[in-house]
């Protein structure tokens with residue numbers, strides 16, 4: 162079976178993990194700040210806060226920006242549920258902004274309209290979370306301008322987009338957003354097994370996130386509200402969590418970071434190979450790519466027009482039966498039973514729903530071969546008869 166995505170580990174990645182296992186530190190130790198420094202400086206951000214998942218990073222990013230009860234957070238319905246769950250963890254209300262059918266990313270026109278309406282009824286969002294779907298950055302310049310105009314914070318869910326570039330700068334540099342979150346789950350671009358990181362240029366938010374990832378505790382006398390009792394003393398000054406990354410995971414992340422550029426080159430070359438075949442196939446449309454960005458190509462998604470739900474499902478099933486583990490990203494979040502119980506209904510975000518009915522994720526990962534791409538193309542073309 163050809164999976165839709167998978168990690169690539171070399172001997173030196175495994176060596177890095179084994180070495181750390183033999184060191185004094187198994188949980189958060191000296192390798193975690195090394196990984197934070199390496200990735201934040203790679204992306205051009207001042208601070209990196211490593212945690213045990215992107216889900217955790219999104220949660221503490223919301224908390225660092227002060228998200229709480231009575232606040233509103235907006236994100237894309239075409240994402241993994243973690244993009245919106247993070248706001249619910251904070252007691253905030255979630256809403257969605259419909260997507261652009263051609264890119265799968267949040268539609269900036271729809272966002273502008275929704276902001277104007279929200280302003281007219283005095284219910285503006287506190288935070289908007291754009292998701293760089295499949296690795297292609299959203300239109301961040303327009304989003305940033307809207308953030309300035311309407312006064313909201315921006316947390317990029319860049320779980321798909323480590324190493325991607327927007328207008329020449331790495332995603333995460335903080336030019337257009339307040340905090341940027343990466344995921345290191347094995348299907349993503351680089352892996353730490355489980356893991357995530359939040360990048361920011363704001364020292365106060367970084368400090369808050371560092372504290373929140375470890376129980377709300379500080380050892381830093383400058384942050385303490387009462388005098389130290391002695392060298393053993395630590396102080397809990399907020400309600401935090403155990404969201405720490407381990408040194409073993411960070412060692413794997415550091416090692417993987419050295420391969421990031423090669424991973425992205427291979428992913429882009431494979432995507433171009435798919436594109437070449439599909440350009441002659443009018444019924445199969447790859448996601449439209451913007452000329453001012455460099456995608457990290459976490460996913461290779463095509464839209465197949467005019468399929469019924471049943472045809473869509475049987476197409477994915479038949480591909481799997483033939484050894485191609487096709488997938489669908491994503492079930493729109495507002496269509497999930499949990500979100501329906503919050504009041505969302507089918508029809509609320511029509512582009513995300515139409516897109517869902519058409520989208521198929523094809524295999525894309527560094528070890529995939531060009532011959533395998535051709536095999537996938539042949540099988541898909543045979544199935545839809547083009």
Ligand SMILES: *Cc1c(COP(=O)(O)O)cnc(C)c1O
Nearest residue numbers: 214215216241243320344345346
């Ligand atoms: C994978 C993913 C997450 C969650 O990442 P974890 O590291 O597994 O918590 C969040 N948002 C998006 C868009 C994702 O793809």
